[in-house]
Amino acid sequence: xxxxxxxxxxxxxxxxxxxxxxxxxxxxxxxxxxxxxxxxxxxxxxxxxxxxxxxxxxxxxxxxxxxxxxxxxxxxxxxxxxxxxxxxxxxxxxxxxxxxxxxxxxxxxxxxxxxxxxxxxxxxxxxxxxxxxxxxxxxxxxxxxxxxxxxxxxxxxxxxxxxxxxxxxxxx
Numbered sequence: 001x002x003x004x005x006x007x008x009x010x011x012x013x014x015x016x017x018x019x020x021x022x023x024x025x026x027x028x029x030x031x032x033x034x035x036x037x038x039x040x041x042x043x044x045x046x047x048x049x050x051x052x053x054x055x056x057x058x059x060x061x062x063x064x065x066x067x068x069x070x071x072x073x074x075x076x077x078x079x080x081x082x083x084x085x086x087x088x089x090x091x092x093x094x095x096x097x098x099x100x101x102x103x104x105x106x107x108x109x110x111x112x113x114x115x116x117x118x119x120x121x122x123x124x125x126x127x128x129x130x131x132x133x134x135x136x137x138x139x140x141x142x143x144x145x146x147x148x149x150x151x152x153x154x155x156x157x158x159x160x161x162x163x164x165x166x167x168x169x170x171x172x
Contacts, residue, residue, distance in 0.1 A: 013060060
C-alpha cells in the first residue's frame with residue numbers, strides 16, 4: 001500500500017510541475033516536438049529514480065528544476081545536436097511585417113543562446129522565465145550575487161555575438 005501512495009504522490013508532483021518541465025524541455029529542444037518529448041521522458045525517468053531518496057521540505061520546485069535542467073544539459077552534451085530554429089506563434093494584433101521582424105529577432109536570440117555553454121544557457125532561460133536571482137541561484141547552486149554577475153556577463157556575450165554576426169552579414 002505504501003508503494004502505491006508513493007507512486008500516487010509522484011504522479012501528483014509531475015502533474016503539478018508539468019509546465020515547468022515542459023518549458024525546460026521545449027527550450028533545450030529548440031521547439032522540436034520530438035526532441036522535447038524524448039527529453040520529457042528522460043527527465044521524468046530521472047525524477048522517478050531520485051524520488052524516494054529526495055527528502056521534500058517544500059522545495060519540490062527547486063529539486064524538479066535542478067533535475068530537469070541537469071538532465072537537459074546531459075542530453076545536450078550526449079547528443080551534441082545542432083540548434084534548431086524555434087517557430088513562434090505570432091500575435092494577431094501585430095502587423096505582418098512587425099511579426100516577421102519580431103520572429104526574426106527572437107529566432108536570432110535563440111540561435112545566439114544556443115552558442116552559450118550549457119550552464120549559461122540554463123541561467124539565461126531561467127532569467128527569461130522571470131525567475132528571481134535567488135530562485136535561479138537555488139536551482140543552479142550558486143549565490144544570488146553570482147547569478148546577477150553571470151547574467152550581466154551572458155548579456156554582454158550575447159551582445160558581442162550579435163554584433164559579430166551583424167558585422168559578418170555587412171561584409172558579405
